Amino acid sequence: MIEVQQLTKRYGSTLALDGLSFRVEPGRVTGFLGPNGAGKSTTMRALLGLDRPTSGRALIGGRRYDELSRPLCTVGALLEARAMHGGRTVHGHLLGLARSNRIPDERVGEVLETVGLADVAHKRAKGLSLGMAQRAGVAAALLGDAQVLLLDEPVNGLDPEGILWIRGLMRHLAGEGRTVFVSSHLMSEMALTADHLIVIGRGRLLADTSVEDFVARNSRSYILIRTPEPERMRDVLAAGGIRADDGPEGVIEAVGTTLETVGSLIAANQVTVYEISPQVASLEEAFMGLTADAVDYRAKQEVR
């Protein structure tokens, strides 16, 4: 379990985290979402003892990172894929990590198999593709067989096959009862992978919700109608008990109805229409709506 309590981090005049609190439960994949600069990496770094919070606490299994006796066996983390020294082999890098954490040498072979790098284990890090480096980073995170896993943008640099693999791996690890906390700036990716979502913006909590609820609340569907007779169309819809919202560029959005119902009303009342089509607002749009203020704030800050 991960607990973040009233976490605040200030870098000079930048307030990166502003009293952030949330918990990440075991047995499920929790997506950590926010636009660029929201504070995701800062939170992860605070959890891993790489950044000292200005105030508040970031705990793993009830302890600060620097209080853990065998950190790698408590929390496995993937932060920066290119963190390996270019001259070392993947095998050498993992062996060094294993030995400094009192993890048996055999474990290195096991994790290399798990991430599909057994064949390139003796290649130097600088010769690896970004996708391979990402897999090597995942291998390091798995090395200590930790109950808590922190993955910062793990799909970065992976090809479609790699993306499917990492999704499957995260689900598998959560299925084993582990706490899996994964950051991303893509809502669509998280909707496919995560069970639960923590959404932040400007270092503050914006949402703490199940993916199911987020999808149910934000997948807005409607029938788009483009017509040269908007007033008549509105009257016809109102007479049929259908709500009509104003869409962009003068279109009408009929909510809570079907294409068939609207089509029949149009035919029965002989309204001229240029377009009638079903629409579903994407999760990405819903996410952008939720975080819009946070993004605006940053843009304004940068202009100053």
Ligand SMILES: Nc1ncnc2c1ncn2[C@@H]1O[C@H](COP(=O)(O)OP(=O)(O)OP(=O)(O)O)[C@@H](O)[C@H]1O
């Ligand atoms: N070492 C640092 N010194 C100064 N400011 C920093 C430092 N690290 C982060 N920040 C600032 O803190 C804020 C949060 O950054 P952070 O990297 O945590 O966001 P993020 O959500 O991980 O973004 P991204 O998706 O772009 O990685 C940003 O405004 C960033 O510019």
